[in-house]
Amino acid sequence: KAGVTQTPRYLIKTRGQQVTLSCSPISGHRSVSWYQQTPGQGLQFLFEYFSETQRNKGNFPGRFSGRQFSNSRSEMNVSTLELGDSALYLCASSVGRDRVRTEAFFGQGTRLTVV
Amino acid sequence: QQQVKQSPQSLIVQKGGISIINCAYENTAFDYFPWYQQFPGKGPALLIAIRPDVSEKKEGRFTISFNKSAKQFSLHIMDSQPGDSATYFCAASSSGNTGKLIFGQGTTLQVKP
Numbered sequence: 001k002a003g004v005t006q007t008p009r010y011l012i013k014t015r016g017q018q019v020t021l022s023c024s025p026i027s028g029h030r031s032v033s034w035y036q037q038t039p040g041q042g043l044q045f046l047f048e049y050f051s052e053t054q055r056n057k058g059n060f061p062g063r064f065s066g067r068q069f070s071n072s073r074s075e076m077n078v079s080t081l082e083l084g085d086s087a088l089y090l091c092a093s094s095v096g097r098d099r100v101r102t103e104a105f106f107g108q109g110t111r112l113t114v115v
Numbered sequence: 116q117q118q119v120k121q122s123p124q125s126l127i128v129q130k131g132g133i134s135i136i137n138c139a140y141e142n143t144a145f146d147y148f149p150w151y152q153q154f155p156g157k158g159p160a161l162l163i164a165i166r167p168d169v170s171e172k173k174e175g176r177f178t179i180s181f182n183k184s185a186k187q188f189s190l191h192i193m194d195s196q197p198g199d200s201a202t203y204f205c206a207a208s209s210s211g212n213t214g215k216l217i218f219g220q221g222t223t224l225q226v227k228p
Contacts (some may be wrong), residue, residue, distance in 0.1 A: 004158070033214045042221055043159070043204060046215035058216045090158050096214060104216065106151075106158035 025089035031096025121219025
């Protein structure tokens, strides 16, 4: 079974630009969560999508947005990039059944550098 | 109240020794506590997880101890090996937010040969 696939692996963008990251979950998984990882703040939850609907949201500005498609693939978008957005962006997929805890599996992440 | 506090920040252990990492939480709604292992350049990988209805869970050399009244849980790595050198994260989530993991700050473990 293929794991969680994130593309691209590396990105360099200029301040003020926007960026779109992609995540393909494990087959059969309907929940995709996104996290930002930085040395200073650690792993912080961005948002979760389940069956094309945002089910949960972290404390990030509106410049961070996401969506999920009918095949459960998810994208996250960051607009008007700031230097502080440089981070490893991770997505995690799980089966996602309501009120049933299922394991979350992480992708390798997309390393975003804003210059 | 959403925080999970993890200690120590870094840990050096001799091969064959026991590595112990501790976490504490405040939110009593948390009911799922996983531990993740992350190697450089990789995403976190689930090691072991526990729910508050048990006080201990063991999988191979990895054991989670859970103290519900103290709102603390810890990871013990027995017979630590150089291949265990990685960053370890504790996390927590609640049944009302199953897709949202709150992570500790991480512990960088170095196992010396």
